[in-house]
Amino acid sequence: MKINFLELTLRPxxxxxxxxxxxxxxxxxxxxxxxxxxxxxxxxxxxFMICGTQITLEYCKKERKENPDNFPLVCSxxxxxxxxxxxxxxxxxxxxxxxxxxxxxxVLHMLGQYKCKISDEFGHDWTEQVEKKGAESLFE
Amino acid sequence: MPLKTIVKDGFGQxxxxxxxxxxxxxxLLEPISFSDSSSISRFVDSLKVDDNTWLHILNIIGTRSxxxxxxxxAIVNLIQSGKITVYSIPxxxxxxxxxxxxxxxxxxxxxxxxxxxxxxxxxxxAGLGPPVEGSVSTQPSASEIKQQVDADIESGAAHDFSQDExxxxxxxxxxxxxDPPKIGAEAKALGPKLSTMKEDEFIEFMDAEVATxxxxxxxxxxxxxxxGKEKQNMMKYEYPDGxxxxxxxxGDLIRKGKPTYSIEIKKDASLADRGGVEAIHDVAFxxxxxxxxxxxxxxxxxxxYGSSSTLSKNYTNAMMATGHxxxxx
Numbered sequence: 001m002k003i004n005f006l007e008l009t010l011r012p013x014x015x016x017x018x019x020x021x022x023x024x025x026x027x028x029x030x031x032x033x034x035x036x037x038x039x040x041x042x043x044x045x046x047x048f049m050i051c052g053t054q055i056t057l058e059y060c061k062k063e064r065k066e067n068p069d070n071f072p073l074v075c076s077x078x079x080x081x082x083x084x085x086x087x088x089x090x091x092x093x094x095x096x097x098x099x100x101x102x103x104x105x106x107v108l109h110m111l112g113q114y115k116c117k118i119s120d121e122f123g124h125d126w127t128e129q130v131e132k133k134g135a136e137s138l139f140e
Numbered sequence: 141m142p143l144k145t146i147v148k149d150g151f152g153q154x155x156x157x158x159x160x161x162x163x164x165x166x167x168l169l170e171p172i173s174f175s176d177s178s179s180i181s182r183f184v185d186s187l188k189v190d191d192n193t194w195l196h197i198l199n200i201i202g203t204r205s206x207x208x209x210x211x212x213x214a215i216v217n218l219i220q221s222g223k224i225t226v227y228s229i230p231x232x233x234x235x236x237x238x239x240x241x242x243x244x245x246x247x248x249x250x251x252x253x254x255x256x257x258x259x260x261x262x263x264x265x266a267g268l269g270p271p272v273e274g275s276v277s278t279q280p281s282a283s284e285i286k287q288q289v290d291a292d293i294e295s296g297a298a299h300d301f302s303q304d305e306x307x308x309x310x311x312x313x314x315x316x317x318x319d320p321p322k323i324g325a326e327a328k329a330l331g332p333k334l335s336t337m338k339e340d341e342f343i344e345f346m347d348a349e350v351a352t353x354x355x356x357x358x359x360x361x362x363x364x365x366x367x368g369k370e371k372q373n374m375m376k377y378e379y380p381d382g383x384x385x386x387x388x389x390x391g392d393l394i395r396k397g398k399p400t401y402s403i404e405i406k407k408d409a410s411l412a413d414r415g416g417v418e419a420i421h422d423v424a425f426x427x428x429x430x431x432x433x434x435x436x437x438x439x440x441x442x443x444x445y446g447s448s449s450t451l452s453k454n455y456t457n458a459m460m461a462t463g464h465x466x467x468x469x
Contacts, residue, residue, distance in 0.1 A: 071394035
């Protein structure tokens with residue numbers, strides 16, 4: 001896997017994300033946990049930590065409790081915006097890190113379900129590339 | 141039966157120190173390969189074996205240390221010269237079930253995540269000896285990890301150059317360290333200056349910088365992760381010496397709504413920020429509040445604890461915090 005960005009935003013080109021299905025999917029992912037420290041209501045934003053391993057999950061949960069102002073930069077993060085109709089994904093691990101790989105799987109799952117507009121933190125639009133080369137090309 | 145010298149680190153991991161004239165009877169064990177003397181030093185430090193124990197080992201070998209304080213250093217030298225070989229002893233099944241694991245990255249030691257050993261009475265398993273005792277130690281505190289991160293940034297040990305995408309990091313590192321710097325001199329000065337500013341002071345300062353003609357400024361519309369907002373105007377200030385400052389008024393994905401900035405050094409000062417798919421690969425380093433080079437992301441971080449342990453997470457987290465800054469309102 002190759003790292004081409006640290007943050008991605010997905011927006012459905014047609015219609016809306018089925019938020020309950022997205023949340024249900026996240027809850028089935030291994031070593032994934034809803035962030036217990038949030039300054040926003042669930043109607044505005046739900047944050048999930050995709051940690052890849054039990055060790056990382058425990059570390060991140062502990063860090064969030066002890067340092068709520070700083071997010072641990074060792075896991076992947078999924079932001080689900082119920083009313084904004086978008087999903088943000090942050091990849092903060094190494095490309096070989098289980099948290100990175102699991103977050104990539106989440107992105108591939110979402111792009112398998114929805115045709116999305118895809119952009120990264122530098123403002124680059126990946127939509128056309130994914131249409132031409134497939135979702136896997138995001139990580140190649 | 142020959143006696144073995146076994147030491148433990150603070151997390152219960154045991155190591156066999158194979159001394160000169162000894163042979164390794166367990167052919168399944170692989171010796172630990174250290175990349176350089178600093179990684180050996182950190183390994184020896186992680187053992188925190190007391191000076192008397194090191195002196196005892198030195199006496200066995202017949203090497204005299206000038207004084208107690210230098211005994212650990214002498215051990216480092218003996219490992220470096222190959223006179224002492226270090227073998228990691230595999231964890232028992234019980235320990236593995238506790239979630240312990242060892243994994244190496246660029247030949248560095250990766251501590252496991254078993255609970256810190258509170259005591260190691262005797263530390264002399266049957267048939268083993270001489271009576272070498274590993275120290276009693278606890279997991280390094282957050283402040284100790286920060287100190288280590290600071291020291292590694294200072295010494296340059298923080299960087300894993302082998303993980304560079306295109307082999308340009310090393311040259312940028314050397315050019316930055318030159319006196320005067322051949323690249324990124326502005327970044328070196330901006331690190332301390334910007335670190336004390338609030339957001340409005342930062343904006344005022346950067347506007348004044350642009351007015352002097354030193355950096356160019358450019359607005360790029362990027363995603364906002366603050367609820368209810370779609371986009372934000374990221375400012376990019378590019379200096380001709382390869383320095384780039386990014387400022388996001390709504391912050392990044394994990395700092396939703398909080399203004400952030402980062403100081404970066406490009407790999408090629410002559411190239412304007414290309415944006416697009418290459419943007420992330422055009423950056424060599426970030427710069428911390430002391431004006432020093434820090435890894436731009438985890439892959440180029442030379443984590444002495446590998447990648448899978450709690451300790452390694454602590455280290456990476458502390459390291460990444462040095463290059464990603466929040467601007468107070």
